[in-house]
Amino acid sequence: MKISARNRLKGRIVEVRKGATTAHVRLEVGGTVVTASIxxxxxxxxxxxxxxxxxxxxxxxxxxxxxxx
Amino acid sequence: MKISARNRLKGRIVEVRKGATTAHVRLEVGGTVVTASIxxxxxxxxxxxxxxxxxxxxxxxxxxxxxxx
Amino acid sequence: MKISARNRLKGRIVEVRKGATTAHVRLEVGGTVVTASIxxxxxxxxxxxxxxxxxxxxxxxxxxxxxxx
Amino acid sequence: MKISARNRLKGRIVEVRKGATTAHVRLEVGGTVVTASIxxxxxxxxxxxxxxxxxxxxxxxxxxxxxxx
Amino acid sequence: MKISARNRLKGRIVEVRKGATTAHVRLEVGGTVVTASIxxxxxxxxxxxxxxxxxxxxxxxxxxxxxxx
Amino acid sequence: MKISARNRLKGRIVEVRKGATTAHVRLEVGGTVVTASIxxxxxxxxxxxxxxxxxxxxxxxxxxxxxxx
Structure with missing residues (x-):
């Protein structure tokens, strides 16, 4: 799928932590860690x-x- | 001010384009361009x-x- | 690309209106019109x-x- | 209350799952399941x-x- | 309509400025001006x-x- | 840090409740309670x-x- 979202930062997942309903996924992107709450x-x-x-x-x-x- | 937002990507502004009410600001962040609509x-x-x-x-x-x- | 976003509603674009920087795209999804500001x-x-x-x-x-x- | 949000999709709740602080509510909307994290x-x-x-x-x-x- | 959004701040509209597609609405809420982009x-x-x-x-x-x- | 976000409402934290991954922070802002999910x-x-x-x-x-x- 192609998507309209403008920003795509390529990285490598360094941690996946699941909670009760919400998970935090951390990616290393060019030396910075980006956190996604999904x-x-x-x-x-x-x-x-x-x-x-x-x-x-x-x-x-x-x-x-x-x-x- | 310190802020709770988890993600701070350092870069350099490469373009500021103002519209009628909404501007697009583009930063180069580690070789990728990030667009902010503010x-x-x-x-x-x-x-x-x-x-x-x-x-x-x-x-x-x-x-x-x-x-x- | 596969994306983590949970909600994907299939429809047909009924209008694309570009502004100075921000466009409104309207899709008909099962009889309802959905507006996206992109x-x-x-x-x-x-x-x-x-x-x-x-x-x-x-x-x-x-x-x-x-x-x- | 009338609200400015453009998109209102009518459906029926099929699941409510509470977590520690965040709940996931699933609605069936015209044959598609929509997930809300509230x-x-x-x-x-x-x-x-x-x-x-x-x-x-x-x-x-x-x-x-x-x-x- | 009752809505799940947690935060409702009562105020008075002090300015409505329409752009090409996006409007800025300013409310005075307890002495502070809040801007909504809708x-x-x-x-x-x-x-x-x-x-x-x-x-x-x-x-x-x-x-x-x-x-x- | 100075930030582009338009809306800053000063208040006092009345509750911090941590969940498995997501916390709810409640502030009293001019007599109204504002909830932040962070x-x-x-x-x-x-x-x-x-x-x-x-x-x-x-x-x-x-x-x-x-x-x-």
């Missing part, structure tokens, strides 16, 4: 586990800009 | 312009995971 | 136009529940 | 349970567009 | 204009926490 | 606890408008 069901359906190549995908309207200082 | 007012208040160091900031609940194939 | 660039990259089959995709954490009354 | 408190306050008619409500800026292929 | 269509459908009592409504998963310093 | 890790990193002054921070594109009636 459903346990998505983790199971995609078979996500540490070591896999994956993308962090973010819609442009969910990105803010920060400046130091 | 208000024109935020662009003005922060004085955002191409060449600045800045962060793309994303709440963990706004990050999805994608797999190739 | 970037003009996404419209161009995907070549979206009325008549196409497409999916409305929504992350579970962006869905609210409403009750009548 | 707080346990919202489930309690609205008295949500399987069998009820309800709406999945989504702000237009939270809808992405996908294409096959 | 579709022009929502503004028209609800008949929003300065002076009206209205609510800023936010899903709990879209609220971040900030600390000074 | 990661447990953010709670730990910021050291959030009841009694602290804090801000509820919301991106303008995540604010909806509601009207009575």
């Amino acid at each position: 459903t346990n069901e998505a983790v199971d359906e995609l078979g996500l586990k540490a070591g896999q190549e994956a993308y962090a995908i973010v819609k442009a309207s969910d990105v803010m800009i920060g400046l130091d200082g | 208000t024109n007012e935020a662009v003005d208040e922060l004085g955002l312009k191409a060449g600045q160091e800045a962060y793309a900031i994303v709440k963990a609940s706004d990050v999805m995971i994608g797999l190739d194939g | 970037t003009n660039e996404a419209v161009d990259e995907l070549g979206l136009k009325a008549g196409q089959e497409a999916y409305a995709i929504v992350k579970a954490s962006d869905v609210m529940i409403g009750l009548d009354g | 707080t346990n408190e919202a489930v309690d306050e609205l008295g949500l349970k399987a069998g009820q008619e309800a709406y999945a409500i989504v702000k237009a800026s939270d809808v992405m567009i996908g294409l096959d292929g | 579709t022009n269509e929502a503004v028209d459908e609800l008949g929003l204009k300065a002076g009206q009592e209205a609510y800023a409504i936010v899903k709990a998963s879209d609220v971040m926490i900030g600390l000074d310093g | 990661t447990n890790e953010a709670v730990d990193e910021l050291g959030l606890k009841a009694g602290q002054e804090a801000y509820a921070i919301v991106k303008a594109s995540d604010v909806m408008i509601g009207l009575d009636g």
Whole structure:
């Protein structure tokens, strides 16, 4: 599937931690760790586990800009 | 201000394009361009312009995971 | 690409309206019209136009529940 | 209350699963299951349970567009 | 309609500015101005204009926490 | 850090409840309680606890408008 979301950051999954309903998936993307909060069901359906190549995908309207200082 | 958002990707602004009410700010982050859709007012208040160091900031609940194939 | 977003509603695009930076894409999904607010660039990259089959995709954490009354 | 969110999909709740803090509510909407990730408190306050008619409500800026292929 | 979104802040609309597709609505809520970025269509459908009592409504998963310093 | 998010509501934390992965933080803001659903890790990193002054921070594109009636 092609998707309209503008932002796709390629990385490698370093941790998958499932909670009661919500899982946290951490990817290393160019030396930075990105955390995704997704459903346990998505983790199971995609078979996500540490070591896999994956993308962090973010819609442009969910990105803010920060400046130091 | 310290903020709870988990994801802060450091980069450099490569384009600021203001629309009628909504602006698109593009940052280069480790060789990938990240697009943020924010208000024109935020662009003005922060004085955002191409060449600045800045962060793309994303709440963990706004990050999805994608797999190739 | 396979994506973690839980909700994929199949429909047909009935209108694409581009603004200065933000486009509104309307899909008919089972008799209901769904509106997506996405970037003009996404419209161009995907070549979206009325008549196409497409999916409305929504992350579970962006869905609210409403009750009548 | 009338609300600005553009997307209201009528369906029937097929499952309510509460976690430690976050609940998953599943609605059948025209043959497709839609998952909403909401707080346990919202489930309690609205008295949500399987069998009820309800709406999945989504702000237009939270809808992405996908294409096959 | 009753809605699962946890946060409803009562205020008064102080400005409605429509763009090409996206409008900015500003409410004064207890001495603070809250900005909502919504579709022009929502503004028209609800008949929003300065002076009206209205609510800023936010899903709990879209609220971040900030600390000074 | 300065951030593009338009909405910063000052208040006092009245409750921090951690779940398996997701925490709910409640702030009293001018007599109204605002609920934020954030990661447990953010709670730990910021050291959030009841009694602290804090801000509820919301991106303008995540604010909806509601009207009575």
